[in-house]
Amino acid sequence: MDPLLALRELLWEAAVNVRIKYGRHEYLARFHRSAYLPLYYTEIALFFSVLSLSPQLESSPIWLQDGDTPLKWNLPIGVLYDLHWLHRRNGIEPWTLTLCVSGEGQYPRDTIIPFPSPVMGEVVNYRDTVFQVIINLLKQSCYVLRGNSRAILSMSEHDTKALWKAIQTHDYDMYLTTMRENFDIETVRRLPVKVFSVPLRSYTQLSLSPKTENDEPTILGDTLQEFNSDKLYIQGIAIDDMLSMEVLQVWRQFRHLDNFLYIVAF
Numbered sequence: 001m002d003p004l005l006a007l008r009e010l011l012w013e014a015a016v017n018v019r020i021k022y023g024r025h026e027y028l029a030r031f032h033r034s035a036y037l038p039l040y041y042t043e044i045a046l047f048f049s050v051l052s053l054s055p056q057l058e059s060s061p062i063w064l065q066d067g068d069t070p071l072k073w074n075l076p077i078g079v080l081y082d083l084h085w086l087h088r089r090n091g092i093e094p095w096t097l098t099l100c101v102s103g104e105g106q107y108p109r110d111t112i113i114p115f116p117s118p119v120m121g122e123v124v125n126y127r128d129t130v131f132q133v134i135i136n137l138l139k140q141s142c143y144v145l146r147g148n149s150r151a152i153l154s155m156s157e158h159d160t161k162a163l164w165k166a167i168q169t170h171d172y173d174m175y176l177t178t179m180r181e182n183f184d185i186e187t188v189r190r191l192p193v194k195v196f197s198v199p200l201r202s203y204t205q206l207s208l209s210p211k212t213e214n215d216e217p218t219i220l221g222d223t224l225q226e227f228n229s230d231k232l233y234i235q236g237i238a239i240d241d242m243l244s245m246e247v248l249q250v251w252r253q254f255r256h257l258d259n260f261l262y263i264v265a266f
Helices: 003-013 038-052 077-084 126-146 157-169 172-182 247-254
Strands: 015-022 025-032 062-066 095-101 191-197 202-208 232-234 261-265
Touching (some): 003 247, 015 038, 038 126, 157 172, 247 261
Parallel strands (some): 191 261
Antiparallel strands (some): 015 025, 191 202, 232 261
């Protein structure tokens, strides 16, 4: 197998250990780093609903918090883990989160994207909202990469459904096939990158050129000089040994399924 494809598949399968608390109950799980939290919300809500005899957990939107901080579910789980837990983790201790439900408190819609409240008697449909968010992220990254979003906008209904099924079922082969058929990453204009600063609680979105003005490959370390941080992480990996790599190579190897390269700075 191509080493690049092997690494991409390894990153796709990477997971984090999570402990979710609701009242006196706990839910232990392994979540894929490349997935999104709401893809697990239905099963989490059902689990706690049965244990706690609280049917509102399935009929009211839920969210997860790290301490008092609601988690922005439109970021990949791996990025959230790196932002909130990576610098605090102790050995193999799982990332501990708290489950909150809008029926018992105010949904923090000024902080995280809300979900539509269901019709009476129905359960919350998280997946439609997640799908729209991911498609919008792909449009944004596509625009940076190609100067337009046509590759995403012109996808057939069949390929759109295949892409969404691949993300929901975490099927890497289906995801890779669908993206290859609709999107050529060999020729790119600029690279979509998001840098999150933990101390500043802020993020910067970058559009990096693969080449310098002298037509030399752009080096990752040169693009990050403005971020005066002790540690920089990509996919949970300290990037000290990557700083001399071409930014195009790093993007191709470590981007997430929305085609953004996420960097976390401490």
